[in-house]
Amino acid sequence: MTTQPHSSRTSVPSRAPQQGIVLVIALIMMGVIAAGSAIAIKLAMSSGQIAASLRGNSLAMQAAEAGLRWCELQARLAVRGNVSAVVIQEETGEGLELWRNRNNFSDDALVASVPQNILATNGLISYPRTPECLVQRFSLPPPLMAETAGAPSIKDQNELLLITVRGFSPDYRRGANSTGGEVWLQSILSIPLF
Numbered sequence: 001m002t003t004q005p006h007s008s009r010t011s012v013p014s015r016a017p018q019q020g021i022v023l024v025i026a027l028i029m030m031g032v033i034a035a036g037s038a039i040a041i042k043l044a045m046s047s048g049q050i051a052a053s054l055r056g057n058s059l060a061m062q063a064a065e066a067g068l069r070w071c072e073l074q075a076r077l078a079v080r081g082n083v084s085a086v087v088i089q090e091e092t093g094e095g096l097e098l099w100r101n102r103n104n105f106s107d108d109a110l111v112a113s114v115p116q117n118i119l120a121t122n123g124l125i126s127y128p129r130t131p132e133c134l135v136q137r138f139s140l141p142p143p144l145m146a147e148t149a150g151a152p153s154i155k156d157q158n159e160l161l162l163i164t165v166r167g168f169s170p171d172y173r174r175g176a177n178s179t180g181g182e183v184w185l186q187s188i189l190s191i192p193l194f
Contacts, residue, residue, distance in 0.1 A: 053181070056169035060181035062124055064167025067114040067131025068185050071163050074112065075135045079159045079191045086112040088161065089136040098136050099164035099186070105132050114165075131167040138162050161189040 071086060078084035089098055089110060104110050114131040138160055165185045172180030 056171055057181040057183065059124070060167045060169040060172070060183040062167070063114075063119060063127060063131050063169075064165050064183040064185045066119055066124060067133055067165040067167055068163065068187055070114050070118045070131075071112065071133035071135060071165055072187060072189055074133075075161050075163060075189055076191055078135075079161070085115075086133060086135045089134065091137045091139060099134050099162065104134065105166060110134055125170060127168060127170050129168045129172055131165050133163060133165045136162050136164075159191040161191065163187050163189055 074084045074086040075088065078086055078088050087109070098104050098110065111132045111134050114133065116126065116130055119125075119127055119130060163186065167183045167185070169181035172178075172182060
């Protein structure tokens with residue numbers, strides 16, 4: 001009997017043919033990561049734009065508030081007969097319509113621009129367009145002006161003024177593609193006449 005030499009090699013089971021599933025999964029994962037990165041970048045840019053817009057509106061509000069304080073002071077001076085930078089407009093037949101018409105703010109005879117140094121005094125940066133104010137006399141409606149028990153009405157004792165101020169952000173540009181912030185503020189000033 002002849003013996004055949006015993007082989008020390010073990011047989012390896014045959015592998016199934018590879019179909020490239022790992023490559024497909026890796027490509028899908030890379031696509032998901034790329035899409036997530038693009039979304040993160042877009043959100044970061046949007047957040048930056050929102051922050052810049054909020055900052056611009058905040059600066060416009062600060063400019064309008066500084067302008068309102070200045071216009072109130074100038075209105076008090078004008079009522080007392082002192083030299084003032086504002087001209088008090090008389091009440092019109094339509095009531096308080098002067099401030100409602102945007103075009104009135106481009107009329108230098110109606111509107112006073114707040115000096116740049118007023119903004120600097122309030123710690124604000126330089127603005128290409130300073131706040132604008134319009135001051136107008138007005139009357140209270142008849143029921144509020146009625147005399148009570150012989151006492152004079154509010155109108156007889158006080159000068160009533162409506163002050164409207166527009167403040168602008170430093171990046172404000174008006175035109176077809178307006179940019180920047182614009183804030184409108186109003187106050188009613190009651191100045192005693194005595």
